[in-house]
Amino acid sequence: MCPSGHCSPVPRCGKPASGGPAQRMRYDERPMVETSHPRVRFAPSPTGYLHLGSARTGLYNFIFARQHEGTFVLRIEDTDLSRSTDQAIVQILASMKEMGLQWDEGPGVPGPHGPYRQTERDSIYHEHVARLLETGHLYPCFCTAEELEAERTAAQADGRDSVYSGKCRALAAEEVQRRQTAGEPYTLRVRVPEGRTVFHDILRGDVAFENDTIGDFIVQRSDGTVTYNLAVVVDDVTMEITHVIRGDDHISNTPKQVVIYEALGAGVPEFLHMPLLFGTDRKKLSKRHGATKLEQLTAEGFLVDVVRNYLCFLSAEFDESMITWTLDDLVRSFDVTKLGTSPSIFDPEKLRWMNGRYVRAMTDEWLGGRLVEYLTRVGFYGDPVGVGELAAQGSQVLAAVVEDAESERLPPTVPDEEHEALTREIAPLVHEKVEVLADFIPMAGWFFRPLEFTPEALERLQATAGAAATLATAAAGLRDLPEWDVPAIETLVRELPPTLELKPKAVFAALRLGMSGQTVTPGLFESLWVLGRDQAVARLEQAAARLV
RNA sequence: GCCCCCAUCGUCUAGCGGCCUAGGACACCGGCCUUUCAAGCCGGCGGCACGGAUUCGAAUUCCGUUGGGGGCACCA
Secondary structure: OOOOOOOOOOOOOOOOOOOOOOOOOOHHHHHOOOOOOOEEEEEEOOOOOEEHHHHHHHHHHHHHHHHHOOEEEEOOOOOOOOOOHHHHHHHHHHHHHHHHOOOOEEEEEOOOOOEHHHHHHHHHHHHHHHHHHHHOOOOEOOOOHHHHHHHHHHHHHOOOOOOOOOOOOOOOOHHHHHHHHOOOEEEEEEEEOEEEEEEEEEOOOOEEEEEOOOOOEEEOOOOOOOOOHHHHHHHHHHOOOEEEEEEEEHHHHHHHHHHHHHHHHHOEOOOOOEEEEEEOOOOOOOOOHOOOOHHHHHHOOHHHHHHHHHHHHOOOOOOHHHOOOOOHHHHHHHOOOHOOOOEHHHHHHHHHHHHHHHHHOOOOOHHHHHHHHHHHHHHOOHHHHHHHHHHOOHHHHHHHHOOOOOOOOOOOOOHHHHHHHHHHHHHHHHHHOOOOOHHHHHHHHHHOOOOOOOOOHHHHHHOOOOHHHHHHHHHHHHHOOOOOOHHHHHHHHHHHHHOOOHHHHHHHHHHHHHHHHOOOOOHHHHHHHHOOHHHHHHHHHHHHHHHO
């Protein structure tokens, strides 16, 4: 029944799949994962940017490889010619580099198992197909797409498995010969053996499938190209992959792949199917859930390190101390084999909170640097008013516009020395308030543009008791202040309420509105100080003028 | 329809037969602090999907049901 005589696969690592019932194993009962120099791979399809879910898969592969001193292979699965683009490859590589996921073998990093693009591996696939054909594991099938379609619907109507009937399985050699020479198109199918296929999943234990629910599947199309299931297996075998870490949407493909491994007489790797990343509606995370790519998140002012840690800990126990972990920390301490198995929902709220925590854990200087980079990227310095209006609609709106601009390759604006210095001076004032970097703009954008009042703000100012007197007195006081420092400013401002016989709240409100045109700003004394004496006085006087 | 995976607060999770009156985090609500907004601290709300079985004892083991997801392609 097995012409090749290779049907007793010896798994390269881990326990051989037992024939017993699939049973969930507890962590401490799980066999230790082979830890000596595993080879793992991340195999994205370049049909677009790097999706956050894929990024997560890449991350886990990377961590696992580094943790066990293994090799991290990057392979481009671009066999779908109609959807794959070189531009997408460039984007994906860039995102991976941004996350620090450097690969050991793959595009740009030649290795002994290349090439690393499927479109360049055609001859390798066909060699293997030829071998499988010789050993009788494959047979030609002449069924047309229409026949198959009819078969499928009939099977479904009967409540049977909708798998191939095996019609061409036992075609006589002469008939095959005759139809092939007649030029009839045919595909190549795998002769799936009787019985069941069991494979081991590090997270779930053994998973079993009855082989008759798999059906003889196509491995080579009538145009001579090879299908995904064959390509992955041949790639993984020839690249000597020992651990396949991928999304659990691949679980149902796995038995087919195992059948090919076995037909090839190759060792079956260990599998780790990780839970998928879902949106808040419990569907696979997609564009309608908002940001699904790293670049859009960073355009909103999320830090790459935070996104990376968030993605990592989504299916694991959360601990505040990991918010500021580095990639090296993850490699040192994160255990991929203890991941949960239920799908994870991407929660932007928690990511935001984490980002805020991260920012607060860093120094003022660090924040200043990130802010300058960020504001430069979003074009704030070139157009503080326009970008400010965008940001007022929410950081996501801003990020979307920035992202579009970047894909059109608009040149970013460059900060001049004055803007950069001002940003760094403001950084300490907003340090406790910023969650994502974009929050800086509604909070402190007013420092960068002339005093401006919205009708509502002006109304507020007019409604504030004693505003005119407050503004005039404060302006005069600030002008004559011997020392221009925060304590002096504070002393002066605090003396105002008693002298003017006003409530402190009213005084503070008038000054805040008067200097910024806003009701929310960083600390009043610090803000006046950063503004500088001339600006501070001028603004308060301008505001006072609006009241007469 | 068939096959597979999954199932603890709204969300991410802890839980390994008695330490569970189910613990933590985000979000939400309230309080404190306070010149605004935050941050911070304190408190509150809120969950084992359902039904059987095993057991002295079940969130935990087994079976079923329900629900969600994925696959069943000459897509990857």
